[in-house]
Amino acid sequence: MNIGWEIDDCRLPIADWRRRSKPFRFSNRQSQSFAALGTNRQFLLCVSAFLCLIFMPSDRGAAASTPAKPSDTARKLVALTFDDGPRPWVLKGNSQPTFASPSLLDLLDREGVKATFFVMAWRLAPAADRECRKIDAGITCRQAAEEEHRRGHEIENHTYGHGDFRRMNKRYGEEWILNDIDRASRTIQPITGVKPRYLRPPDWEIWPELAQHIEARGYHVMTKSTSVPAAWRDVDSEDYFCYGKNQSKCPQPSLYDYVLRTIAQRERQGVDDQILVFHELPNSVEILSKLIPELKKRGYTFVTLQKYMEAVAPSRSTGP
Numbered sequence: 001m002n003i004g005w006e007i008d009d010c011r012l013p014i015a016d017w018r019r020r021s022k023p024f025r026f027s028n029r030q031s032q033s034f035a036a037l038g039t040n041r042q043f044l045l046c047v048s049a050f051l052c053l054i055f056m057p058s059d060r061g062a063a064a065s066t067p068a069k070p071s072d073t074a075r076k077l078v079a080l081t082f083d084d085g086p087r088p089w090v091l092k093g094n095s096q097p098t099f100a101s102p103s104l105l106d107l108l109d110r111e112g113v114k115a116t117f118f119v120m121a122w123r124l125a126p127a128a129d130r131e132c133r134k135i136d137a138g139i140t141c142r143q144a145a146e147e148e149h150r151r152g153h154e155i156e157n158h159t160y161g162h163g164d165f166r167r168m169n170k171r172y173g174e175e176w177i178l179n180d181i182d183r184a185s186r187t188i189q190p191i192t193g194v195k196p197r198y199l200r201p202p203d204w205e206i207w208p209e210l211a212q213h214i215e216a217r218g219y220h221v222m223t224k225s226t227s228v229p230a231a232w233r234d235v236d237s238e239d240y241f242c243y244g245k246n247q248s249k250c251p252q253p254s255l256y257d258y259v260l261r262t263i264a265q266r267e268r269q270g271v272d273d274q275i276l277v278f279h280e281l282p283n284s285v286e287i288l289s290k291l292i293p294e295l296k297k298r299g300y301t302f303v304t305l306q307k308y309m310e311a312v313a314p315s316r317s318t319g320p
């Protein structure tokens with residue numbers, strides 16, 4: 001029965017949490033104490049352990065999946081995140097027929113929401129300027145990132161080249177992946193003034209050993225894996241299925257409905273904090289213009305990922 005680590009490890013940094021999440025066993029000494037009931041301190045220990053067992057919440061899954069929050073921040077939190085940008089034509093909005101989009105940055109400002117952008121750092125290089133202005137919004141990707149920062153949003157690491165880790169590992173080896181991540185940070189840091197603290201692998205493709213090596217470099221690795229508590233897991237909106245020519249995999253009856261359904265399902269499991277993952281796409285801006293007010297109505301407060309992590313996992317340190 002895994003009870004020991006659930007009680008005292010719920011606020012550990014994920015790396016420690018993973019390391020220590022082994023089955024709980026009574027030590028020999030504790031086992032022997034059952035034989036000596038009634039005469040010594042071990043008896044009291046046994047009674048305490050027994051009472052713990054009885055009064056542990058019966059929904060073990062929910063207890064394990066919800067990191068404790070300090071009482072002063074005991075509220076429902078959303079960290080709104082966006083991958084694969086910056087895309088100026090969505091951030092600033094544009095009215096070109098095929099690519100028309102409301103401005104995501106204006107929407108966030110109107111709603112008073114600070115978000116976290118996981119950028120593909122190659123877009124920030126001067127060499128990307130032409131590509132970035134293919135659908136022209138009047139500014140380059142780098143200028144769009146500067147504007148994100150100016151408006152109070154966070155910019156985090158989605159690698160430099162957005163290469164699939166498994167394929168890159170096969171082709172170039174792990175060191176190449178680590179360099180690609182560092183290269184992204186070196187590109188982002190002059191814009192934000194700080195080294196990114198969070199890394200979201202392209203398509204969440206990762207394995208424990210690589211995750212450990214990335215964490216050792218000071219990053220928190222974003223994941224959908226059930227090996228971490230549910231409140232620290234990314235909630236994939238699947239908005240990328242709802243844009244472009246082939247939308248056969250777009251959730252039904254609508255993306256809006258799907259995201260609300262997913263959140264409601266997590267709430268039923270006792271998880272009322274959400275890291276939502278979207279992309280800078282016109283349909284996502286449309287949906288968020290309804291979703292943000294709806295989630296506020298349901299009692300959610302929107303915070304940056306850093307604030308979210310501080311509140312939901314108060315003791316974790318996210319690197320240098």
Ligand SMILES: [Zn+2]
Pocket residue numbers: 083084158162202203
């Ligand atoms: Zn991506």
